[in-house]
Amino acid sequence: MEYLAGPLSALIGELEKLPTIGPKTAARLAFYILSAPAEEAQALCRAILDVKDKVRFCSRCFSLTEDDPCAICRDPRRDGSKLCVVAEAKDVYAIERTASFRGRYHVLGGLISPMEGVGVDKLHIAELVQRVPAEGIQEVIVATNPNAEGESTALYVARILAPLAVTVTRLAYGLPIGGELDYADEVTLSRALEGRRPLS
Amino acid sequence: MRVTSLDLANFRNYAALHFEPPGGVCVLLGANAQGKSNLLEALSLLATGKSFRAAREADLVAEGTPLARIAARVHRAGGDVTAGCFITRVGEGARKRFVRNGRTVAYAHFLGTLAAVTFLPSDLHVVGGPPALRRRFLNAALAQCDRTYYRHHAAYTKVILQKNALLKSAAPDEKLLATYNAQLADSGSQIIGARAAYVRKLAAAAREVHARWVGPQPELGVRYLPNPTLPDGDESPGTVFAQLEKALAASASAEMLRRSALVGPHRDDMALELGGVALERYGSQGQQRTALLALKAAEYQLLAQAAGEPPLLLLDDVLSELDAQRRHAFMLSIEDCEQVFVTATDAPETLPRTATTVYEIRAGTVRRAPAAAAS
Numbered sequence: 001m002e003y004l005a006g007p008l009s010a011l012i013g014e015l016e017k018l019p020t021i022g023p024k025t026a027a028r029l030a031f032y033i034l035s036a037p038a039e040e041a042q043a044l045c046r047a048i049l050d051v052k053d054k055v056r057f058c059s060r061c062f063s064l065t066e067d068d069p070c071a072i073c074r075d076p077r078r079d080g081s082k083l084c085v086v087a088e089a090k091d092v093y094a095i096e097r098t099a100s101f102r103g104r105y106h107v108l109g110g111l112i113s114p115m116e117g118v119g120v121d122k123l124h125i126a127e128l129v130q131r132v133p134a135e136g137i138q139e140v141i142v143a144t145n146p147n148a149e150g151e152s153t154a155l156y157v158a159r160i161l162a163p164l165a166v167t168v169t170r171l172a173y174g175l176p177i178g179g180e181l182d183y184a185d186e187v188t189l190s191r192a193l194e195g196r197r198p199l200s
Numbered sequence: 201m202r203v204t205s206l207d208l209a210n211f212r213n214y215a216a217l218h219f220e221p222p223g224g225v226c227v228l229l230g231a232n233a234q235g236k237s238n239l240l241e242a243l244s245l246l247a248t249g250k251s252f253r254a255a256r257e258a259d260l261v262a263e264g265t266p267l268a269r270i271a272a273r274v275h276r277a278g279g280d281v282t283a284g285c286f287i288t289r290v291g292e293g294a295r296k297r298f299v300r301n302g303r304t305v306a307y308a309h310f311l312g313t314l315a316a317v318t319f320l321p322s323d324l325h326v327v328g329g330p331p332a333l334r335r336r337f338l339n340a341a342l343a344q345c346d347r348t349y350y351r352h353h354a355a356y357t358k359v360i361l362q363k364n365a366l367l368k369s370a371a372p373d374e375k376l377l378a379t380y381n382a383q384l385a386d387s388g389s390q391i392i393g394a395r396a397a398y399v400r401k402l403a404a405a406a407r408e409v410h411a412r413w414v415g416p417q418p419e420l421g422v423r424y425l426p427n428p429t430l431p432d433g434d435e436s437p438g439t440v441f442a443q444l445e446k447a448l449a450a451s452a453s454a455e456m457l458r459r460s461a462l463v464g465p466h467r468d469d470m471a472l473e474l475g476g477v478a479l480e481r482y483g484s485q486g487q488q489r490t491a492l493l494a495l496k497a498a499e500y501q502l503l504a505q506a507a508g509e510p511p512l513l514l515l516d517d518v519l520s521e522l523d524a525q526r527r528h529a530f531m532l533s534i535e536d537c538e539q540v541f542v543t544a545t546d547a548p549e550t551l552p553r554t555a556t557t558v559y560e561i562r563a564g565t566v567r568r569a570p571a572a573a574a575s
């Protein structure tokens with residue numbers, strides 16, 4: 001890209017490294033940034049640096065936060081008897097967006113997968129076992145993905161918490177809203193049947 | 201049922217193919233490495249969801265292209281349906297997406313859109329070859345007859361891979377091993393139950409076909425050999441589950457020692473016997489071939505029952521391996537078939553069927569053969 005000014009091709013090169021960004025998109029973004037007001041470019045720079053400087057893991061729930069412990073862990077209005085276990089910090093945001101869970105979280109940092117070298121000791125499972133009695137948690141809701149690793153991890157968590165006086169539940173499997181019964185596969189449908197609830 | 205049109209785009213050596221195969225016997229004639237097997241592979245993939253030979257699914261996508269497409273229109277007793285599969289390269293591997301009547305559907309829902317029995321040269325080793333070949337035979341047949349089977353089998357296979365990786369790690373976590381074993385007992389007992397029921401029906405049908413060909417003696421015996429073995433013929437789900445759970449617990453220390461999963465249906469086998477003795481040990485090559493043909497004819501009958509109409513038959517280079525008499529007997533046993541695809545390198549002998557159409561396959565193209573070649 002010798003025909004481009006050095007800094008411009010450097011910016012394109014950096015943007016191209018980002019996931020889902022190809023060379024064309026990278027060039028479009030770079031030209032946009034070049035033509036944008038200086039304040040906009042500075043705000044973008046600052047936001048990027050701040051993420052690296054200021055965001056860290058919460059020492060209690062291992063979610064992402066600026067202050068430790070995180071806002072959810074500190075919030076006294078949260079129901080401390082319920083703990084939702086998720087694989088990744090992004091899952092916390094997915095559940096928070098529903099605004100229907102008022103308990104707290106515990107982020108495992110992944111799913112158990114010996115094939116990929118992710119053993120039990122690579123995840124925040126020991127910390128979970130400590131938190132449950134220490135915080136007087138009564139219900140642990142395991143909200144891992146309904147795939148093979150998510151299933152194994154959920155069952156493992158249930159097994160390891162079994163000696164403690166705590167109820168362990170799993171998110172219900174269900175039919176997608178707006179979907180059609182006739183298009184659901186047998187396994188989804190039979191799991192949804194198992195998880196049925198009374199209407200009256 | 202029959203396929204009325206097949207479209208391939210960047211599938212193996214087919215850059216772009218539009219093919220409207222007729223009913224009856226469709227002979228695909230061509231020199232080696234022209235794309236005869238590739239065409240059968242595409243049809244078979246729509247039926248079973250898997251390639252019958254690719255170790256790496258990325259190999260299905262034409263070299264230098266990112267995406268392959270298979271699309272077929274299938275004429276069925278209940279009306280026409282369309283079935284499609286997109287295979288996309290992802291890193292070193294590939295991802296498949298299945299489409300039925302224009303809608304992307306989960307694989308478990310796609311299964312059954314097209315039904316096919318495939319007969320490959322490697323099937324000749326189902327008798328006498330390693331147990332893995334007999335398990336592959338059962339898996340391909342069962343996945344098409346019973347949609348939930350595929351799901352249980354896929355779930356089981358994933359957990360076995362994780363369990364083996366765990367057993368090979370420095371200090372396997374015992375609770376995780378127990379978790380995997382609980383999951384394996386669940387899906388594994390479903391697999392064993394389904395295989396037991398299927399092999400019972402398969403055995404009855406194969407015995408009958410075989411007796412029709414060679415007389416009642418010696419009788420062809422097909423027996424399922426589950427791992428673990430079940431107490432005499434009790435295949436009720438509860439018993440199978442309990443038996444598998446017990447066997448997993450009993451072999452825990454041996455598995456730790458050998459660092460490998462030793463118990464479960466991934467170690468299943470199927471016994472093939474003639475007059476009560478093992479076919480691969482005592483049968484002549486001719487007897488083994490006859491038994492195998494009876495097994496394939498039985499597979500065909502069971503799939504026809506499950507699908508509610510005769511499935512396609514895909515014969516890749518096997519007919520030429522058989523003598524005329526066996527070939528004739530086999531074709532008669534599947535006479536209700538609406539559509540058969542046969543590959544051959546030489547001009548084929550006429551098959552005992554009415555409509556036979558010959559196509560020439562050359563470097564990923566399909567052309568109707570001139571009348572001389574078809575005679």
Ligand SMILES: Nc1ncnc2c1ncn2[C@@H]1O[C@H](COP(=O)(O)OP(=O)(O)O)[C@@H](O)[C@H]1O
Pocket residue numbers: 211212213230231232233234235236237238239258259260261262263
């Ligand atoms: N992914 C691929 N891309 C391009 N060509 C391929 C691919 N996979 C296989 N082929 C070609 O397909 C041909 C083999 O086709 P095949 O159907 O097995 O032959 P046959 O007619 O002998 O049955 C070979 O020429 C091989 O190079």
Ligand SMILES: [Mg+2]
Pocket residue numbers: 236237238516517543
């Ligand atoms: Mg071939």
Ligand SMILES: [Zn+2]
Pocket residue numbers: 058059060061062063069070071072073
């Ligand atoms: Zn926190």
